[in-house]
Amino acid sequence: MTVLRNLISLPVARVHMISEADVASPLAGIPPSLPNLSSSSDLAASLDSYGEDIAGWINDLLDNQDLPKNADGTAVDLTALDKHVQLLATRLDVASQDTSSQLEQSIDDISRTIPRLTYDLQFMRESALSLQDALQNIEKSRLPPPDPPASQETDKMSTKQVLDRLHYLDTVKSSLEKTYSVLREAEAWSSLDSEITALLGSQSYAPAASRLSEAARSLALFSNTPEYETRRALMISLQNQLEAALSSALVAAINKRDVTACKGYHDIFTDIQREVEFRNYYFGTRRKGLVDLWSSAKIEDCEGEESGSAEETESSEKKQPFNALLKQFFTEFNTLLTEEQSYTVSIFPDPQQTLSAFVQSTVDALSPSFPQRLSSMAEHYSALALPHIIQAFKSTEEFAVSTSKILENAAYSARTATTTDDKSHAAGAKSLSRRASRRISLSRRLGPSRSGSISGPQGLGDPIGGSGAWEQALFEPFMDFQSEYGVLEKRLLDEGLKKITTGTPILADGAKVLRERSAAVFDMAEETLDRWRTPRKTGRDTRVNYYDAGAKEKDYELPKIVQSAREGWMEVAKALAIVCALLAGVEAQFVQILGNPPSSSPVSLSYRAVRALNYLSLLLNISAVVGTFFMLDILTELPFRVYKYGNNQEGERPTKQSISAMLLEFGADGRWTVAKGFTQACAILGMLTAVVQIIVWVWMNESREVSIVVTFVGMLGVFLAAYWFIASLGRSRRILNES
Known part of the structure; x- marks a missing residue:
């Protein structure tokens, strides 16, 4: 069908009308030079012999040697050749239609025959089964009768005896093999010493x-x-x-x-x-x-490694x-x-x-x-x-x-x-398995697995x-040393304080000595905190590592705004401690200036007020310094308290707007409010008493004009300090109520 369709699709220069005689005889008009194509079967056989080479078949069919020639030996006119080609194409088309109709008829016949074929196969299968049953019945009718029960029991006993005999022989074989192995090992042990000695002598x-x-x-x-x-x-x-x-x-x-x-x-x-x-x-x-x-x-x-010998004394430089x-x-x-x-x-x-x-x-x-x-x-x-x-x-x-x-x-x-x-x-x-057998299993090719865990090889013992x-x-x-850390730290601090307190007496230059000693004490405190944090910090002071019983490291980091607030308050506390310590030193020096009151004349009320204000300012400033220690202690343990009690989660934004309330939200408690209020109150009152003391002292020893100016400046400072103190108390009270 494909060959005929390809022939039908060939281009034709012109279309001519086909007469009834041409249709009735599709092979009429074929040149006499091709006598073998006188029928449809011959034409189909000739076409099939060329396969897919349709152009070759046409060229052979239209060979110039087979075409009629003129009297002078020249080829016929191409118009006649064109007509001849058109005629052949038309007749091939008619032949292809005939073939198509015959093929359709064959397909219809096969379609009608297939259901009948299925029925015939089923009938043949049933007949074969019937024949099989008949043959089995004939075979059973010709078999001898079964043995009596006694003969069956005899056969069972003989079978059991044979199996027992085989089991006995297998046991004997296994025992003989083990005995042979033991004898070989015994023979090998008898020559083991000499073999090993010979191998060691040859360095094998x-x-x-x-x-x-x-x-x-x-x-x-x-x-x-x-x-x-x-x-x-x-x-x-x-x-x-x-x-x-x-x-x-x-x-x-x-x-x-x-x-x-x-x-x-x-x-x-x-x-x-x-x-x-x-x-x-x-x-x-x-x-x-x-x-x-x-x-x-x-x-x-x-x-225990130091020696007093001369040789080691000379080598002490090393x-x-x-x-x-x-x-x-x-x-x-x-x-x-x-x-x-x-x-x-x-x-x-x-x-x-x-x-x-x-x-x-x-x-x-x-x-x-x-x-x-x-x-x-x-x-x-x-x-x-x-x-x-x-x-x-x-x-x-x-x-x-x-x-x-x-x-x-x-x-x-x-x-x-x-x-x-x-x-x-x-x-x-x-590669080896391809030579031996291509059906070998993958597990045999790969061998035993040698996977190791991420933690490293196991089983070392x-x-x-x-x-x-x-x-x-x-x-x-x-x-x-870790279990006695507190004792070691206390001994170190005691030794440091002993070095600080020994030396120039405080009465020689009270303010300077007190300032130097206060700075040294604060340096010692900072070093103590650094030593305490050193084994636990991971790069920043605000990150705390906590080691639980399972020795699993956990950490917590404060938000940046809380870190800034905490560091700011720590700087304020340090500065306040230095200022109050200096004021306490000044008041201690002023105690020496006032001296003892004269016993000959009565003591005036102004003198008594100055001495009272002097002692009161000294105590208030010392109390403020102590309060700063509590503030620093609370701020230092703030990250740990946040981690321990879970006041907030890492990375969250604080919900409070004020700094003190934010610190309370992130780990601070009521101690922070009390310590901050106590320190602020002592510092403000200590400064106020110092100012009032100076004003009274000026009125006692200076002129009226100087006293008025000093009083105005001092009262202005007192007013500003009082305003700041009252505002701070109000904020602290609101924060305390909220918390």
């Missing part, structure tokens, strides 16, 4: 380790036998000989950083169940430089403080761990656990130990030991943080190497310590 350490590994696995077969202890002692002796033969070569390979040799020795020690001893050799060799640095260092501030040694030691240790990170990944199957065990073993191998030197330093400095202990704690903490990062990198490198090995192993197994053992070895020496 790997075959010797493999032979000992096989013997160790077979040692369990001799349990509960008289030969067990003898062979066990022989096994241990041979393992010791192999370890002794390998020890010097192992140490040399570790010093040369020969990773391939170290990996081979590790496999040998693993085969003979001496992996712990291999780690001891490795750790001892690698930590030797650090241990020598620690042991040979001369410490100037550790009790001595250094303990914290300097500790910082140098941790720096070298960190460099060594960074170097060991790449080596342990190539040698050990568990680099993270290996490095943690290396840190712990190095700290435990120090002589004198880390706790001993830390305690000696504390005894050396006595009451002043706390800052040095905190400095040592900071150095240890920095080393612990860097070590944790190195361990994480080692675990990541181990996981990456494991993944790469798994991929290469899977690719190799896949107690001999090399847990993941947190190295941290315990580092920070355990500080636990006693």
Whole structure:
């Protein structure tokens, strides 16, 4: 049909009318040169022989050799050829229509026949089933009658006897195989000593380790036998000989950083169940430089390490403080761990656990130990030991943080190497499986999985310590000092106050000395707060870290506007404390100026008022200084109170508009209002009494004009201070009512 349609679609130059004779005889008019195309079947066969090459078929059909020629040998006119082509196309169209009608008739016949065919198949199936039943009945009728019950029981007994006999033979076979294995192992044990000695003599350490590994696995077969202890002692002796033969070569390979040799020795020690001893050799060799640095260092501030001999006195210039040694030691240790990170990944199957065990073993191998030197330093400095202990704690903490990062990198490198090995192993197994069998399972190609958890490899056991053992070895020496932090801080403050109070007496230059001592006291308080916050802060004073019983770190950060308000009030409290302390110093100096009243003449009322105002101002200013201490204490613990009691959530905007109310919303309580009001009242009243005292003193000793001017200026200041104080009291009362 496709060929006929392609012929119908050929372009025709002109359309001619077809006569009835042409339609009746579609092959009429074919040139006599093509006698083989005298029928429709011949035409179809000729067309099918060309396949899809329709143009070739037409060209062959219209070949010039087959066309009639003129008398002079020239070709006929093209007009006749065109008519001939049109005639052929028309007749082919008629032939295609005939073929299409015949094909449609065939399709209709098939459509009518298919349902009948289904019925015939069903009939044949039923007939076959009937024939099968008939054949089965005939077969049953010709079979002999069944055996009586007695013969069936006999057959069952004979079958059971056969099965029992087979089971007995299988048991005998298994016993013989086990006996053969035991005899072979016994024969192997008899020659084990000579074999291992010969292998050690030829320095074939790997075959010797493999032979000992096989013997160790077979040692369990001799349990509960008289030969067990003898062979066990022989096994241990041979393992010791192999370890002794390998020890010097192992140490040399570790010093040369020969990773391939170290990996081979590790496999040998693993085969003979001496992996712990291999780690001891490795750790001892690698930590030797650090241990020598620690042991040979001369410490100037550790009790028990100072000597009065002439030789050590001459070398006292080489001595250094303990914290300097500790910082140098941790720096070298960190460099060594960074170097060991790449080596342990190539040698050990568990680099993270290996490095943690290396840190712990190095700290435990120090002589004198880390706790001993830390305690000696504390005894050396006595009451002043706390800052040095905190400095040592900071150095240890920095080393612990860097070590944790190195361990994480080692675990990541181990996981990456494991993944790469798994991929290469899977690719190799896949290529081999294509040669053997393409139906092998994926699990067999990939082999056992070696996935590791994110926290690092597991299953190392107690001999090399847990993941947190190295941290315990580092920070355990500080636990006693942390539990006695309050006592150490009090001793340090007492020592500092003793140094401040000793020296020039206050009566020599009262105001200057009091100002200097007040500044020194505040500096000590600031240092105390800094020391208290140092182990807990994470970069900013307003961020507090809280460690609960599970040692899980939680933090809270105040909003920025609350931070600004808190810091502003802290600055105000510090400035107010300095001003009030200076005023108290001035009043103390004024007490000396007034002196004792003369006993000869009666004391005037003005003199008594001045002395009363003097003492009152002194007490009020001292009370204001004490109040600032309470304010600073409340503001310092503000972030912790917010975290503990959950007054607000991190990042929320405060809902109050005033500063004091905002502080109350974010952790402050009634103590803040009382402390602020008390401090403000004492400061204002102390200043007012000082001003009134000055005015009275001026009226007693100066002229009227000077007294009037001083009184006006003083009363103006008193009025402004009173207005500010009353406004502050009003705000505090409203805030207290709201809270």
